[in-house]
Amino acid sequence: MRIYLDNAATTPLHPEVLEYMLPLMKEHFGNPSSVHFHGRQTKALVEEARKKIANVIHASIGEIFFTSSATEANNLIIQAAVRDLGVKRIITSPIEHHCVLHTVEHVCGCHEVELEYLSVDQFGALNLDELDSKLAENKGMTLVCLMHANNEMGALADVKKIGEICKKHDVLFQCDAVQTVGKYDINVNELNLSFMSGSGHKFYGPKGIGFVYIKGDNKISPLIFGGAQERNMRAGTENTYGIAGIGKALELCMADMVEHKEYITSLRTYLMKSLQDRIPNVKIVSPEDGHYCILNVAFPKNEKSEMMMFNLDIHGISASAGSACSSGVAQASHVLEAIGLSADYQAIRFSISHYNTKDEMDFLLEKLEEIL
Numbered sequence: 001m002r003i004y005l006d007n008a009a010t011t012p013l014h015p016e017v018l019e020y021m022l023p024l025m026k027e028h029f030g031n032p033s034s035v036h037f038h039g040r041q042t043k044a045l046v047e048e049a050r051k052k053i054a055n056v057i058h059a060s061i062g063e064i065f066f067t068s069s070a071t072e073a074n075n076l077i078i079q080a081a082v083r084d085l086g087v088k089r090i091i092t093s094p095i096e097h098h099c100v101l102h103t104v105e106h107v108c109g110c111h112e113v114e115l116e117y118l119s120v121d122q123f124g125a126l127n128l129d130e131l132d133s134k135l136a137e138n139k140g141m142t143l144v145c146l147m148h149a150n151n152e153m154g155a156l157a158d159v160k161k162i163g164e165i166c167k168k169h170d171v172l173f174q175c176d177a178v179q180t181v182g183k184y185d186i187n188v189n190e191l192n193l194s195f196m197s198g199s200g201h202k203f204y205g206p207k208g209i210g211f212v213y214i215k216g217d218n219k220i221s222p223l224i225f226g227g228a229q230e231r232n233m234r235a236g237t238e239n240t241y242g243i244a245g246i247g248k249a250l251e252l253c254m255a256d257m258v259e260h261k262e263y264i265t266s267l268r269t270y271l272m273k274s275l276q277d278r279i280p281n282v283k284i285v286s287p288e289d290g291h292y293c294i295l296n297v298a299f300p301k302n303e304k305s306e307m308m309m310f311n312l313d314i315h316g317i318s319a320s321a322g323s324a325c326s327s328g329v330a331q332a333s334h335v336l337e338a339i340g341l342s343a344d345y346q347a348i349r350f351s352i353s354h355y356n357t358k359d360e361m362d363f364l365l366e367k368l369e370e371i372l
């Protein structure tokens with residue numbers, strides 16, 4: 001048996017997305033910038049995908065731009081906000097993805113931009129009173145960069161509240177929604193987002209394609225210069241198959257979202273409760289009401305738990321590991337360190353999809369018992 005429980009890292013391609021993309025790869029090879037028939041045919045696919053994404057997140061079609069990844073989308077937003085929108089301060093959190101953290105560190109190192117971090121508790125919850133009081137100190141235009149759901153432990157931010165606070169103080173709000181697009185309802189207007197990023201391979205779409213939502217009144221220039229693709233926002237011939245695939249994948253996710261959410265939640269709850277019942281000293285790192293696809297658990301460190309990932313893999317289970325840093329070891333997780341997880345624990349993230357089954361959870365539990 002081979003079990004895939006690393007869906008927060010990437011999801012398998014939805015079979016219907018593959019079916020949709022394959023004939024396009026054979027027949028729709030035109031360059032969408034060409035004005036002839038072949039170009040127009042491909043351009044129509046690109047625009048159809050843009051419309052699908054815009055509809056799902058309640059944006060205007062003109063506010064969606066395709067990128068190579070969410071990493072590129074987050075880079076574009078952060079770098080352009082500083083360069084073009086007069087941002088003088090960035091407020092973020094220590095549990096953001098590295099594509100946000102390393103970018104804010106870079107821009108703040110190169111420009112006169114102040115960088116501030118919000119504190120987080122042991123469940124990854126942000127202190128929003130702190131955000132409110134930081135924003136009350138008027139330090140010039142501010143960009144707030146906070147993710148919707150944390151990819152390592154599944155903590156969900158109260159994005160609505162963050163949006164209200166940002167609106168009250170009239171600052172920009174960028175939300176990395178990579179783990180929630182296609183899994184939760186998102187309305188960029190209700191959430192008062194200025195920018196948002198998403199990535200196709202996290203919701204059963206292809207890899208190498210992402211998108212960015214840029215609220216209409218934020219006039220920014222591109223990160224990548226060249227041709228006039230993506231209405232001058234992102235040069236380079238479009239990844240047309242990826243674009244068609246990401247649109248289809250999001251459409252399919254939304255159609256089944258409620259059903260999948262209920263099913264995956266039941267698997268997650270079953271796994272969580274069974275771990276607590278069967279594995280002595282297990283620590284549930286994820287908040288109970290966190291992202292329904294992500295369950296991060298930790299085991300007291302010993303030679304067995306430290307070899308856990310390796311042993312799970314041998315037993316046919318793919319998951320992902322992380323631990324807090326004890327001595328500057330290269331792979332320590334900045335997220336687990338930030339929430340104060342003791343370095344005496346070995347954490348494992350199981351991230352679930354609708355393709356997983358209860359039998360697989362039982363198999364996993366059995367193997368965990370065996371390994372430990």
Ligand code: PLP
Binds near residue numbers: 008072
């Ligand atoms: N943001 C979050 C929260 C993620 O989980 C990831 C991927 O792991 C990214 C950004 C980067 O996405 P991409 O793989 O599209 O660059």
